[in-house]
Amino acid sequence: MNSGRAGVIFVVGFLVLAVTLAMDWWAFPYEISEVAPADSSAAGISTVRTSAAELVRLDGDTSMLACYSCHEADDPPELQLDADGRILMEEHSFDFELRHGASHRNENCFQCHEQSNLEMLRKVDGTLIPITEGNVLCGGCHGTTYRDWESGLHGRVSGYWNADLGPQRKEDCTACHNAHSPAFPSLKPWRAPQPFRPQRGEAGDSTEVHEDA
Amino acid sequence: MPESRSSSGTMNRRSFLRKSAYAATGMAAIAASLAPLRDYDDDISLDDFLRKHYKEIEPEEMEVMLAKITQEVEHEYGVRPHVRDLKPMAGVEFVTALNLTRCIGCRKCVHACVAENNQSRNPEIQYIRVLEMPNGTFDVEQSSHDYDPETVPREGFYYMPVQCQQCRQPPCVKVCPVEATWQDADGITVIDYDWCIGCRYCEAACPYWARRFNFSKPSLSAEDINPDMAYLGNRPRPRGVVEKCHSCIQRTRAGRYPACLEACPTGARKFGNILDPNSEVSQILRDKRVFVLKEEHGTRPRFFYYFDV
Numbered sequence A: 001m002n003s004g005r006a007g008v009i010f011v012v013g014f015l016v017l018a019v020t021l022a023m024d025w026w027a028f029p030y031e032i033s034e035v036a037p038a039d040s041s042a043a044g045i046s047t048v049r050t051s052a053a054e055l056v057r058l059d060g061d062t063s064m065l066a067c068y069s070c071h072e073a074d075d076p077p078e079l080q081l082d083a084d085g086r087i088l089m090e091e092h093s094f095d096f097e098l099r100h101g102a103s104h105r106n107e108n109c110f111q112c113h114e115q116s117n118l119e120m121l122r123k124v125d126g127t128l129i130p131i132t133e134g135n136v137l138c139g140g141c142h143g144t145t146y147r148d149w150e151s152g153l154h155g156r157v158s159g160y161w162n163a164d165l166g167p168q169r170k171e172d173c174t175a176c177h178n179a180h181s182p183a184f185p186s187l188k189p190w191r192a193p194q195p196f197r198p199q200r201g202e203a204g205d206s207t208e209v210h211e212d213a
Numbered sequence B: 001m002p003e004s005r006s007s008s009g010t011m012n013r014r015s016f017l018r019k020s021a022y023a024a025t026g027m028a029a030i031a032a033s034l035a036p037l038r039d040y041d042d043d044i045s046l047d048d049f050l051r052k053h054y055k056e057i058e059p060e061e062m063e064v065m066l067a068k069i070t071q072e073v074e075h076e077y078g079v080r081p082h083v084r085d086l087k088p089m090a091g092v093e094f095v096t097a098l099n100l101t102r103c104i105g106c107r108k109c110v111h112a113c114v115a116e117n118n119q120s121r122n123p124e125i126q127y128i129r130v131l132e133m134p135n136g137t138f139d140v141e142q143s144s145h146d147y148d149p150e151t152v153p154r155e156g157f158y159y160m161p162v163q164c165q166q167c168r169q170p171p172c173v174k175v176c177p178v179e180a181t182w183q184d185a186d187g188i189t190v191i192d193y194d195w196c197i198g199c200r201y202c203e204a205a206c207p208y209w210a211r212r213f214n215f216s217k218p219s220l221s222a223e224d225i226n227p228d229m230a231y232l233g234n235r236p237r238p239r240g241v242v243e244k245c246h247s248c249i250q251r252t253r254a255g256r257y258p259a260c261l262e263a264c265p266t267g268a269r270k271f272g273n274i275l276d277p278n279s280e281v282s283q284i285l286r287d288k289r290v291f292v293l294k295e296e297h298g299t300r301p302r303f304f305y306y307f308d309v
């Protein structure tokens, strides 16, 4: 009689297990929240801007580099300063923000550009170099960063880590930094990950941690 | 129906019927519970079932397997892939370094990784999770991974991308009951997707939450497919197996940089051979103050974070 009861318990137990498994597999397919299609632009390796050197390499529009298409060659421009001694930019034919260095330390055109030859850059030691070779000019002040850049520690690289198998490509300083306002620009973030489980509550829940913190 | 007899004594008609009914119900239940295995008919052939462990596969056998994968991918997605079985290079140990001062949390690396490595698009599988961390703390409990401001970085936060740390003492490898995952000579912990039984022990063991499980068949369209594939790398995975960052084996074992590094707009990611004293990562480990995540676990990651100016 005892073995009979054990048999019943066994079969019932087994049945429960089987039914649970079967329901798990068929009866309740879990819902997956919809996601926006993948953004293939993320895989691109282009830089946030184009350096002067790259523009020349790519045969792009270099009119911005032809200073003497507007300026007179034998009439070096004078700087217009405001009451605080800061440069007035309105005069200039194209708009840009000048924000280089803490406390406006490097906001004088002729600390980098040569006054008598606007198409050349002037290194701290006075030597003139073409605009397309600007990296070394940046290195004149940002020595440690330049050292890191030279050995691939600072800045973007692509291609091959193994020089025996292929070339490595390194980007110019101005492929990421605008020399006139070098801080790296803010970007719109790529899409957040799909939620793990159906979301409960308000959409803003995820930022709660930050508000508490 | 004649009365049946058993060694333990006579069995009357009623008890026989009752037991038969139990047995029949039991058999039906077994059949029902096994029925989903029918779905696997397409996925698993007898050859697959009887194959050897990766480390015992002869080169000729691997050729056959690669040809089969090529065929299957072409059949499934209409794209003919180039599948290779890339081995670790001699004298190479890979290390990743990530400059937290540079990272702006844009998640470009996350999506570049998905595109490179043929991850399922829905349900979405991603190998990299970027954590938005309040300034002044390393407490990941205070982080958020679904931040979505207009632009990043946000004032008052820094961003810490987390992915497989390619540990020297990988807990995931230790717990795998079938040796479907192991650490290769170049320091990459790999998974043989065809050997994985889907027990998810490794997923539970990983303190970095690096491993992902394919609850359903990965959804990939023909346009999504990256045809440059490696056996232990980004070939499409079946349902029911675990996957994770493998440092882009299909690229890095061929000398190239990983996809996340190339895509990163800020150059925050560095990767290379730590055994080469002139590599970027060797210099970083020498010159910068690097740290590893959850050092107290003794996992000894090959993934280093640092800040610089």
Ligand code: SF4
Binding pocket: B102, B103, B104, B105, B106, B107, B108, B109, B110, B130, B159, B161, B263, B264, B265, B266, B267, B268, B269
């Ligand atoms: S792409 Fe670069 S900057 Fe953007 S989140 Fe990834 S590591 Fe950070």
